Amino acid sequence: MTDTDRLHGIHHVTAVAADPTENVAFYTDVLGLRLVKQTVNFDDVTTYHLYYGDETGTPGTAMTFFPFGGTRQGRVGKGMASATAFRAPDGSLPYWQDRLTESDADVTQPVERFGETVLPFRDPDGQPLELVFGDDPHDDxxxxxxxxxxxxxxxxxxxxxxxxxLPTDPEATADVLATMGYEAGETVGDRTRYEVPDRAGVVDVLDRPDAPAARPGAGTVHHVAFRTPDSETELAWRETLLDAGQRVTEQKDRRYFxxxxxxxxxxVLFEIATEEPGFTADEPVEELGSELQLPPWLADDxxxxxxxxxxxxxxxxAQLPDGGVAGEASGDTDPDDDRAGER
Incomplete structure (x- = not known):
């Protein structure tokens, strides 16, 4: 199977937060992710764009945030991603239950899903997160x-x-996932699993017609990005998606992809992002995330x-402050909008 037959799993997930310092404290001090890049929303330079990941921000590890300050509290609902799941080593469930509980995170009881143990919890903004315990079968x-x-x-x-x-039309979403190379697997209750044979390759689709409509804001996912190797392959995917009836933006330079x-x-807003050039484009590995980085076209400002x-x-x-901050969402994003993907 070639690079134009399927996408290679998740590249990053971008969400909305309120207070940037509280966001950094939770994702680094509690979850143990590295702040690999601090930059700005390229289309709203009054707002940070913060990236967290593994040692180098490997594609498939990066959770990113627009912390919009006094933004309203969002509501997870139909038309957006409803949870982001991280891999945790087998046997580490007790460690993570204790760690998250001690951090005052909103932790619920673990559940079994498709043969794996899953621990649901929420960050200080109410962002739904999950830990899935056990090795990724496609670990590379x-x-x-x-x-x-x-x-x-x-x-x-x-x-x-x-x-x-949690889409408004699960069947239509399934058709697009099929175009992207995802194969349908088992359905349990209202949840159907779609997968590609790559690391971070799982997408679950919920069919919940009675769910409320999504309201963007703090504690919600802005978009989900899938990875492809390079710019040439990405442009081939653009043509494939256009042929399938999708409205797709022009290619945009996000500096790191x-x-x-x-x-x-x-x-649900989807993105396809290249694996090149990565977060070391403007910082060496040992200094990732240590200073505010701006792309060349913003350097003079x-x-x-x-x-x-x-x-x-x-x-x-840093110690997390008590309680979360809730607040007003950024506007919706239309792929026809010249700023799609950022705001």
Whole structure:
């Protein structure tokens, strides 16, 4: 099977948060992910774009956020991704139950799903997250947990397991996933699993006609990005998707990858992102995430951009403040909008 026959699993998941320092504290100090890049939303430079991942931000490990400050509390519902799942080593369930509970995260009881143990919880903004315990059957050895992180290596997260989607039209979403190379698997209750044979290759689709409509805001996913090797392959995917009736943006330079965006018929905003050039494009590995990075086209505006950004404490050992911050969503994103994928 060639690179144009299927996408290769998740590249990153981008979500909305409220307070940036609280976001950094939770994802680094509690989850043990490395802040691999601090930059700005390229289309709203008053807002950070924060990336967390393994040691180098390997595609398939990066959870990213737009912390929009006083943004409203979002509501997970039809037309968006409803949960993001990370891989955790087999046998580390007690460790993570204790760690998350001690952090005052909203943790629920573990469940069994498709033969795996899953621990659902929420971050301080109410973002639905899951830990899936056990090895990825398609582990390619690319993921390297943060060597200087607060979580011992034997318990450290191993990138994404997958995402759960709650579309308005599950059948139409399934058709698009098939175009992307995903194969339908088992259905249990209202959940159908779709997979590609690659790391972070799981997409679950929920069929819940009575679910409320999604309301973007803090605690919700903005878009899900799938990975492809390079720009040439991505452009081939653009033609494939256009031929399949999708409205797809032009290719956009996101500095650390090239991107195209399309909103599938079930309402979820998808992205295809290249694996090149990666987060070392402007920082060496040992310095990833240590300073604000701006793309060349914003470099001359650095002084003004920095003056308009809120203070950001990036100490991974910072204590989480009590309680979460809720607030107003960024606007919806249409693939025809010239800013699709950022706002």
């Amino acid at each position: 050895g690319a993921v390297e947990p943060w060597s200087d992180g607060p979580v011992p290596a034997e318990h450290a997260l191993r990138g994404f397991a997958g995402v759960t989607l 090239q991107s195209i965006y399309y909103r599938e018929p079930g309402g 650095r002084e003004g951009i920095e003056a308009n950004l809120p203070p950001l404490a990036t100490d991974a050992r």
